[in-house]
Amino acid sequence: MTPLGKEQLITQFAAYAPHVDTAILGKAYDFSVRAHADQERASGEVYFVHCQSVATSLVEWKMDLPTICAGLLHDTLEDTPVTQEIMRAEFGEEITRLVLGVTKLERLEYSSRDDVQAENWRKMLLATAQDIRVIVIKLADRLHNMRTLGYLPEEKRQRIAHETIALYAPLAHRLGMFQLKSQLEDLAFKHLWPKEFADLETKVNAMLAAREATLKEFKESLERALADSEFTHRILSRTKSLYSIYGKMQRQNKPFEEIQDGLGVRIITDTISNCYALLGIVHTQFKPVAGSFTDYISIPKMNLYQSLHTTVMGPGGELVEIQIRTDEMHRTAEYGIAAHWRYKTAEHAKDAHLEEKLNWLRQWIEWLQDLKSPREFLDSLKTDLELNQVFVFTPAGEVKPLPAGATPLDFAFAVHTDIGYSCVGAQVNNKMVRLDYQLKSGDICKIITKRGSLPKKDWLMFVKTARARSKIRHYLREKGIVA
Numbered sequence: 001m002t003p004l005g006k007e008q009l010i011t012q013f014a015a016y017a018p019h020v021d022t023a024i025l026g027k028a029y030d031f032s033v034r035a036h037a038d039q040e041r042a043s044g045e046v047y048f049v050h051c052q053s054v055a056t057s058l059v060e061w062k063m064d065l066p067t068i069c070a071g072l073l074h075d076t077l078e079d080t081p082v083t084q085e086i087m088r089a090e091f092g093e094e095i096t097r098l099v100l101g102v103t104k105l106e107r108l109e110y111s112s113r114d115d116v117q118a119e120n121w122r123k124m125l126l127a128t129a130q131d132i133r134v135i136v137i138k139l140a141d142r143l144h145n146m147r148t149l150g151y152l153p154e155e156k157r158q159r160i161a162h163e164t165i166a167l168y169a170p171l172a173h174r175l176g177m178f179q180l181k182s183q184l185e186d187l188a189f190k191h192l193w194p195k196e197f198a199d200l201e202t203k204v205n206a207m208l209a210a211r212e213a214t215l216k217e218f219k220e221s222l223e224r225a226l227a228d229s230e231f232t233h234r235i236l237s238r239t240k241s242l243y244s245i246y247g248k249m250q251r252q253n254k255p256f257e258e259i260q261d262g263l264g265v266r267i268i269t270d271t272i273s274n275c276y277a278l279l280g281i282v283h284t285q286f287k288p289v290a291g292s293f294t295d296y297i298s299i300p301k302m303n304l305y306q307s308l309h310t311t312v313m314g315p316g317g318e319l320v321e322i323q324i325r326t327d328e329m330h331r332t333a334e335y336g337i338a339a340h341w342r343y344k345t346a347e348h349a350k351d352a353h354l355e356e357k358l359n360w361l362r363q364w365i366e367w368l369q370d371l372k373s374p375r376e377f378l379d380s381l382k383t384d385l386e387l388n389q390v391f392v393f394t395p396a397g398e399v400k401p402l403p404a405g406a407t408p409l410d411f412a413f414a415v416h417t418d419i420g421y422s423c424v425g426a427q428v429n430n431k432m433v434r435l436d437y438q439l440k441s442g443d444i445c446k447i448i449t450k451r452g453s454l455p456k457k458d459w460l461m462f463v464k465t466a467r468a469r470s471k472i473r474h475y476l477r478e479k480g481i482v483a
């Protein structure tokens, strides 16, 4: 990716936001060039290339004007003599607040590096709770830092790659930014395990070459099957990131050769009803693998993801995973919450579903703020960012998505704080279970409450979600039971 120059940034921005005055974008560009004039990156490039690259990603994700300006200016407060006052006078309150959100805390009095890291994360998430664009800028910043990581000393490189894989990539995933998540993971993978990375890359490329013919043949027969229908559609191929394949090898403890990794294609159409209609045609023409169908349209994932998934048998007996989704779902699947700020034209009405998820995100960040010790904060952040989730139902049929390993207590707090507080037991699928039972997808969980019953300190030993943990802590602190 080549970073865009001033005129290119303005042109590309104007292409998706035609009626916005771009004068301030040019001004932010020139201001940042001057502010960083004497600085260099570890790569030997002029420092401004970094700011330019961050702004280029933000334009690529079609973010709004204040976010792109803040992207250009994001390091000026931390690394140059520019002050908040100057920035406020030149660029106003909104852009200044965004830049402050991504600026690291000064003079941390914490002793360990973990504590420093936790406090910086806490600060950034606090700013994010007020304005979610902060995290989008931070992710663009991290993407460029990862792309230029090779120029840093080994120890620093390992630390940054590690933080990227443990926190930033899962966060991108949680925000539904799949493309970015895979990019961050593969960049980190390359630095953390260079030998394994190179090895896998060679094998995957060889396999792709061998499979290309099969995939082409399948796509042609799929195209023939869909050609007679009146439903608008286009078929796309999918590629898996190296790190996701590596993760599968680790989880299944198998070498690459033994990993069952089917071919995959996507069908994109215009409406939800067409998704189901196309699924019908696919299942009529190709035999579906029993139990492989998942409907993430009626039950979306926590990170906004929506699609129909099914695995079918191709003409030559090969298994192919098919994802069917609308254009809108496809955009959200690639850009996640960044899709929210796209300048809406008449054809893309406001997405109520996205609003709801954004509220959920704000809430979650607020619960995290309640966790006082840096260690506990980082641990909860990591657990809640876990990619795996389970869907658990209330007896009334309402679904609650929870991280894998969540317990009936986490479920109780997800339903309502008072239900969590007065919980004395739980039934899963009509059987009594312990409160530390690990819920599975599809479980129907009924919480038994007793009026006047109160939270126990040992609950903290096994709850998984930040919400349950922060609510229990809050209560215990008020009663003076924990500090």
Ligand code: MN
Pocket: 050, 074, 075, 141
């Ligand atoms: Mn930066």
